[in-house]
Amino acid sequence: MYTSPPNPSASAPAKPWTVPALREAKRDGRRLAMLTCYDAGFARVFDAAGIDLILVGDSLGMVVQGHASTLPVTVADTAYHTACVARGLSRALLVADLPFQSDATPERALDAATALLQAGAGMVKLEGAGHKLDVIRFLVEREIPVCGHLGLTPQSVLRLGGYKVQGRDEAAAARLRDDARAVQDAGASLLVLECVPTPVAAAITADLDIPTIGIGAGPQCDGQVLVLHDMLGLDSGHRRPRFVKDFLAGGGSVAGAAAAFAQAVRDGRFPDAEHSYA
Template identity: 70%
Template sequence: MYTNAAGATTSPVTLPRLLQARDEGRRITMLTCYDAGFARAIDAAGVDSVLVGDSLGMVVQGHGSTLPVTVADIEYHTACVARGLQRALLLSDMPFQSDATPAAAIDAATRFLRAGAAMVKIEGAGFKLDVIRHLVERETPVCAHLGLTPQSVLRLGGYRVQGRGDEAAARLLDDARAVEQAGASMLVLECVPAPLAERITASLSIPTIGIGAGPGCTGQVLVLHDMLGLRHGRQPRFVKDVLATGGSVTGAFEAFVREVGEGAFPGPEHGYA
């Protein structure tokens, strides 16, 4: 328990609370974060969960993709963010090839949990199902990630919407059911047609967190730098510059929580058909 800025006593967000939010129809909020200062502001605004994403490779380190990010990078930034949080649930991304085998995955995930994370996020299905099972059986909660998986950028040939067409949609739905069956407690859906994301959400009993996946997901996530208008180059269509709405960094976080909770974000202009 801790006391927030308004003087109210608030309990930390836990995985069972997020699962309860899904069952009650309450929308879940998530933002990426990489340091303690932003973590404090995000936490105070009431964001449910914070992801130390391998997006740090692009928005913090200046790389052209997430592939150069290492386990040590994620561990370091996880520890920084954890020091700034009192309430929000903290997730850490498993960077490229850190989950190539169950043994490698448990080693990396253990480092992240010891640094302060409560869950790890894994991209993909296929052989990753064995990795998910291995982690969950060893008391490590997993958030899966399907659709556009940035670590697969070389195979995909770029950052493209996934799940278009009957065959691709059926495969993505099968993968979503498979990661849940393997033990994942949440699922991020990135750049997926809104009708398909809504269908996947309805078919699962775990929360889905959308980014470019329309309003039918259980919750929404944005990259911190994107929602503050700090991205270099063209913004993806699913991004909203919430800083312009909120008027300040703190106001932007509060606006994000409010707009997701009310169903005002994302709008039709932020998704894909």
């Protein structure tokens, strides 16, 4: 599985990614390729294949631990996998999810984020706006880079009643746009948009100075992310969302699939209409 990867894209910077470089990428029109990862072996392959951002997502609860949702994941779980992944990276920026309720208060979020940064993360990701804006400000004021996450927020699956596209009607779309601006103004350096109609995500991306990373949010985001199991066409035991594409089928190897994903994102070929929501 871990064969020698192809040379990274010539457009990929050789030096390690930093938080300030994210805004530079948006300014320069360079799309960002992001994959989830949970161990050092895959991290090493993805890093060499030119993936810009690696996410230790709470998706590990579903694709690694076999749970029905992300809710059972703990800070200790995420810290363990973050430390594993960090050992395999030399250039990609490592982002780690704050698990369910670990960011319920600014103080709890600080403790959790500190553990994840000490494990090797360069940024933490948290879901939502509202009271989470105070959490974002609190963390950023204490030198902890933050990635926001709006649209379908998996930690809200019980309230949402399932995994559904968000922002379809005019009022919901307006709330998403307002929340996105508020997350940026609170100090976030990056924003994931999940399961959002393409026009809404495009409007948010145009409105913000920070990069947006789409997953089921159309091709006009500043970058794209997929869960590694989905990118490789592996059966995770869960329904395959519309935005998923199997890059292993054409890539020939894990390294080839990662490189093909990164190039398709940078070329604007992924996602297309088939993998987006109108």
